[in-house]
Amino acid sequence: MTARVAFAMLLTAPVALTAADAPVRWNAAGSGNPLLPGYFADPSIVRDGGRWYVFATIDPWGDDRLGMWVSDNGRDWRFSQPDWPTKAAATSPTSGDSKVWAPSVVRAANGRWYMYVSVGSEVWVGSAASPAGPWADANGGKPLIAKDFAPAYHMIDAEAFIDSDGQAYLYWGSGLNWVNGHCFAVRLNPDMVTFDGPPRDITPAHYFEAPFMVKAGKRYALTYSDGNTTKDTYTVRYAIGDTPFGPFEEAANSPILSTDAVRDIVSPGHHAVLRSGTQNYILYHRQALPWPRGGDDVLRQVAIDRLAIGADGTLARVVPTHGSVVGGFGRARLRGLRWQAFGSTGDPVYAPARAADDNYATLWRGGGEGRAMLVADLGSVRAVRGSRLRPEYATRSYELGIEASTDGKVWRAAVPVAVLSGSPITLLHPLRARYLRLTTAHGGNGFWEWSID
Template sequence: MKRTALLCFFLLATGAAGAQQKTSGNPVFPGWYADPEGIIFDRQYWIFPTYSAPYGKQVFFDAFSSPDLVHWTKHARILDTSAVKWAKRAMWAPSVIKKDKKYYLFFGANDIQHDSIPGGIGVAVADRPQGPYRDLLGKPLVDKFHNGAQPIDQFVFRDADGQHYLIYGGWRHCNIARLKPDFTGFEPFPDGSVFREITPDQYVEGPFMFRRGGKYYFMWSEGGWTGPNYAVAYAIADSPMGPFRRIGRVLQQDPSIANGAGHHSVMHDEKRDLWYIVYHRRPNTEKDANSRETCIERMYFDEDGHIRPVVITREGVPASTLR
């Protein structure tokens, strides 16, 4: 009896009882992380975020995986500047996609302010989602401003026909471009253009796209990333090229919980048709702009296919194991 009592006490003291946790909680893992991309690979949930710190310290990416949205494993430094010789700082907003048994990580680096500064959007490749990743090109994939879009906040969208698009842009402009099958460059559109602007009203940064019911949902962040007006809005169109007419906001701060909610991504459990929005926010206790945490909520649609406003919580989402 004494040994049993001691064992119970040990389990409680070491937190083993936490294995019964039923919700993810928000934030979903400790540390300051922002711009999270959530995606499902091989019956595991993955989140690839920006390490939220001063630009000079943003020289690596960590990743996190979970079997159930509740228990997360950290994979440290899946890519850093030692593997990308042209990247010096401000490594931002990873977007990861699987193709032909390889994993491709698209990222921004150096926060270039004009075309004469080296940097932009790069791409790295690995054999596993947790890396290690290696620079695919040895140079940026996009290293200049096109249509006024700063080359940051990249997202890779795979359409139903297998075509991959790079959607990106800061400074209130967003471009879409058709990627080559090997991701080493771009294929022009029929009119000969490479970068086509699809900027909707009030767009600032952080684009994301998904397809549902034959429609293309385009989402983005608007407002200032350091301010309370940071939020996520969306539009719906019949083509990935739009036109995208703003419908409204779906994610924004709740002053009683946190502020600066934005720069999101979406995960879809197709077998159970469960939708999740992954985003960052700033706790009310924090004043540093870089004190951002990664959170997750359920996302719902109404009978017309519109996205219902997301309620941000401290509880997060219920545990859910992929089938």
């Protein structure tokens, strides 16, 4: 593995799967996948100073900024958005209309961090002393790879690779109009911005986009995506070569990750590979469930699963999961609560119990346009310190408040109604109560989890 991905993960012990195990359904309580509460895609993951960072595209279909999730323990993730790049700041005379997509974050041999990111169908590069930022443009306010570099293809999905000798390479390229594209590669100079020689076309068979290089022994496995991420055809494929530039021959067992109807996995792809001790993992996005959901929004979620890599560069087929193959993410503090919703949709997919089922694939959603309420019964009068809410969209604002009651009849304000955003939305309300009542101003609002401390 490369220096970029050879770090120790703070995860709970994996649970081994056997052939006799029935696949966990996507709406089962306690699922460890998806990893993040919300709609995100194209993930890049790094670790620095004991802290996790996941950078990702914000769905639907990009945003004016990236999403960044941070965790100190591999379980509780906090959302924010880096100040750079923005659609406005990373725009050139040749830029297209595409939003901010597909970050790749690496630490270079010089100790600084570099981000390669797609904006307007161009590749931009920024740098920072820490993954936490502040990030700033590193190429004089112009794209590293302009849109017109190869006009027949999208100049997106740049991914940096640091070889075992410290040499850095950059890979990029995507097809147009869902027709397969070309993959380009170049050696980077130590400044991580200028090119050491001309870019090369290294396109393997069945390549569409999202290249990610994996070093296995003395061989190189170029992994990538094929198909259409808006349908059920998206896959992860790979090809093997003897150098970072190939030539690459697609492996006999490619693709290694694809739609699995039995496990309710739809269109997995655009991934990153990481290592924990002796175990490798693949971090990727897949379609949010239930699917298809109608409408034009493309909504994807980030998941993580095991990946076996052979010394000869071969990769084993990934068994995608919803369960605890990688455990310990997003667990609610209080379990077994009784829930009652007023203004609910009536759809069991969005039932009240979904707000505390430890599963980021499911959420509670109110019904109608008016106010909706969700009541949590703690079982007895007890001391509570506060709440953590995981809203459906981490970038949107929600008008909400919390009330408390000891008998379910007389209510008092615990958190005054206010317009709030973020994930989690952390609310302090030290008090004694048996019942807590969450009120949202719009019945269509959804919440992945309501954790009560």
